[in-house]
Amino acid sequence: MSESTAVTAAMVVIGDEVLSGRTADVNINAVATACSEHGISLVEARVVADDIDAIVGAINSLRAQVDYVFTSGGIGPTHDDITADSVAKAFGVALLEHPTAMQLLLDHYSDPAELTPARRRMARVPEGGELIYNAVTKAPGFRVENVYVMAGVPAIMRSMLKAIFPTLRGGDVLQSVTVRVERGESSVADALTAIQARFPDVAIGSYPFTEGGRYGTNLVARSADLTRLGAVQAALQQLADDT
Amino acid sequence: MSESTAVTAAMVVIGDEVLSGRTADVNINAVATACSEHGISLVEARVVADDIDAIVGAINSLRAQVDYVFTSGGIGPTHDDITADSVAKAFGVALLEHPTAMQLLLDHYSDPAELTPARRRMARVPEGGELIYNAVTKAPGFRVENVYVMAGVPAIMRSMLKAIFPTLRGGDVLQSVTVRVERGESSVADALTAIQARFPDVAIGSYPFTEGGRYGTNLVARSADLTRLGAVQAALQQLADDT
Structure with missing residues (x-):
């Protein structure tokens, strides 16, 4: 995979909780897994407080660095849901009631009296934003330029991810192989360094674990080139057999 | 709690995985919970890649903003463990073999031949750093100024947190009360806004959930002032009873 074709993303989790x-x-x-499956490289994730300046700062810093920014949280009806306000501020645009979002709410609440000021908040979208639908609730997320604003409730968030990922530009999907070694990682570290040196184009990681009081290590290689990945797998397996 | 006495922290998770x-x-x-229990306000958490520039950037940005920075990950023996290198670069100091850390490793590996170059990597500490011990392994973390560098393996990380938290300056511990409402959060949002307006000094959050296909909302108030918190609790309970 050449550097020029890499598609990158970042995430902002908004939530005091x-x-x-x-x-x-x-x-x-959930976002990391979806990105991996679509060949998008998630380069950073940030958790920030329910604070407009913190949210604006994170979004503006990250949207300039990556192809896609995903946010979760803060789009509900209550006073502490300030993500829409923050995104509007980050882009310097007005926050407006989106007609389609309003219609969704009107369809849902048959009695207009039920459309309280708090519920109307959920129809507010920064000017120029497009709605992100989901299969769980009537309240949509939205996209402004390369920033995708989604719910914090995991089931709703995952439904929104399903809606948006087919619309994103994907990259080369990295395949991974895992070789398990029944020893602590320091036992294999030097040999692993030598393998990484032989295959500088393949990302090789080493993940220690304990199981039933015994140390073990998962050696994981990731690449979009299956031939190279197969060669690394053979080298890692040799290392595991020799250990 | 006055603003001037607030103790703040940030976290950097280092890990491609x-x-x-x-x-x-x-x-x-784990860090968020430990901070809450010690009255320390965790204001941001970042996940960054196994990349020196990304780690240096996150540490230098955050250590200037908060009282304490905690990192997890990247202090093992393998080639992808570059946290110590990154922290040394962030502070502009040399990365040296720490004599006490070396002694710990020597004590552990009775045969000096077992102290491979990879294992010696785990004794490298930025100049001026102090070791952070743990009850699980011989490999220590370290502190440089206000940056606490810990392992990524959760059990080792938690052991290091136990070691360092008693040494940190704590703030007023926030107590929290939770009132459960058996309705979606948009049903209580307007009334909740009114309660927040009456108690601007108490942080009040609203967390929707679904349980057996029904919507519910947890209303959570947090404050160090138990009298104020009790008053908010009564108001939230009244709201729940009226809903």
Whole structure:
């Protein structure tokens, strides 16, 4: 894969509840997995607070560096949902009630009196934004330029990912092989360095684990070139057999 | 809690395996929980790649903004473990073999021939750094100024957190109360906004969930002032009873 064709992405998780430890984020892994499956290289993920300046800062820093920025969280109806406000500020555009988003809410709440000010908040989209639909709720996410704004609730987030990924430009999908060694990683480190030196174009990682009180290491190689990957796999397997 | 006494922290997770989706990070939640328990406000967490420039950039940006920076990952014996190199570069100091870290390794490997070049890598500490011990392995983490460098393996990471947190300056510990409402959050959003307006000094969040196909919302208030927190709890409970 040549550098020029690499497609890159970054993620911004918006949520005091993650930074307080109350909630363990699972959306980074969902986005990371989706990116890998589409040949998109996720280069950074940030968790920021429910704070406009923090959100604006992260989005503006990252959207200039990568092809796609994905955000999760802060698009619900309550006072602490400030992602739409923040994205509008980041792009310097107005935050407007989107007619299609309003219609979705009107269709959902048969009695117009149910469309409270809080619920109307969910129809606000930065000017020029396009809606991101999902199969779980009526409240959409939205895209502004290369920034994709999605829900924090994992099931809704995953539904939105399904909607947007087919529209993204993908890259060469990296395949990976894993070779398991029943020894701690320091036992294989020098040999692994030698293998990496022989195959500088293949990303090789080493992941220690313990299982039933014994040390082991997963050796993982990733590449879009299956011939090279096969050669690395053979070298790693030889290393495992020799260890 | 006055703004001037707030103690702040940030986290940097170092690991291609998290960004590829291969591994789901659990260390952010461990640090977030430890911070909350010690009255330290975790203001940001970043996941960056196994790339020196990315690690240096994240550490230098964050260490200037907060009281404490915690890192996880990249301190093992293999070629992709480059956190120590990166921290040395971030501080502009040399990377040296730390005598105490070397002694720990020598004590562990009774045969000096076992102290391979790869294993010696684990004794490298930026000049002026202090070791962070753990109860799981012989390989230490280290601290340079306000940056605490820890392992990525969760059990080792948690052991290092236990070692360092008693040495940190804590802040006022926020207590939290949770009131559960058996309705979607848009049903309570307007009333919640009114409660937040009455108690601007108490952080109030709203977390929707689904359970057995039904919508519900957890209303969470956090404050160090138990009197104020009690008043908010009563208001939230009234809201839940009225809904």
